[in-house]
Amino acid sequence: MKTTLYAVIAAALPFAASAADITVHDAYLRSSSPMSGAGFMQIDNTGAADCQLSAVSSPAAGKAELHTHIDENGMMKMVHVPEGFTIPAGGSFMLERGGPHVMLMDLVAPLAQGDEATLTLDFGDCGQVEVTAAVDNDRKPEAGAGH
Numbered sequence: 001m002k003t004t005l006y007a008v009i010a011a012a013l014p015f016a017a018s019a020a021d022i023t024v025h026d027a028y029l030r031s032s033s034p035m036s037g038a039g040f041m042q043i044d045n046t047g048a049a050d051c052q053l054s055a056v057s058s059p060a061a062g063k064a065e066l067h068t069h070i071d072e073n074g075m076m077k078m079v080h081v082p083e084g085f086t087i088p089a090g091g092s093f094m095l096e097r098g099g100p101h102v103m104l105m106d107l108v109a110p111l112a113q114g115d116e117a118t119l120t121l122d123f124g125d126c127g128q129v130e131v132t133a134a135v136d137n138d139r140k141p142e143a144g145a146g147h
């Protein structure tokens with residue numbers, strides 16, 4: 001009975017995604033320059049609908065954007081991704097060194113080792129998720145080029 005009831009509710013609300021479906025793991029920041037830094041994390045989506053990370057903001061930065069790196073003739077180049085990133089239903093998405101990342105610009109203050117900053121991740125219809133990330137400049141890259 002319980003299974004049937006759940007199926008009925010799920011069928012009635014096929015796109016009822018919410019921030020409760022999104023969890024963020026292992027968020028950390030790195031300083032790129034006195035005026036900029038980058039944020040990395042794993043984002044999981046346990047919901048039944050895809051969620052689009054479409055914007056980010058932080059009180060620590062005058063401007064925050066979603067960026068990635070592309071390989072242009074063998075040179076890794078950083079680009080702004082205005083449409084953001086899709087976190088697939090039942091899947092996860094990595095913001096990682098040498099790949100997709102949160103870019104913090106016009107920093108209120110330089111990011112010092114151990115400092116914490118709040119990031120508000122906007123997932124559109126899936127809601128907003130706030131995460132606190134600490135600056136860890138010593139962390140080794142898991143993959144790809146440095147920022």
Ligand SMILES: [Cu+2]
Nearest residue numbers: 038067078103
């Ligand atoms: Cu960047």
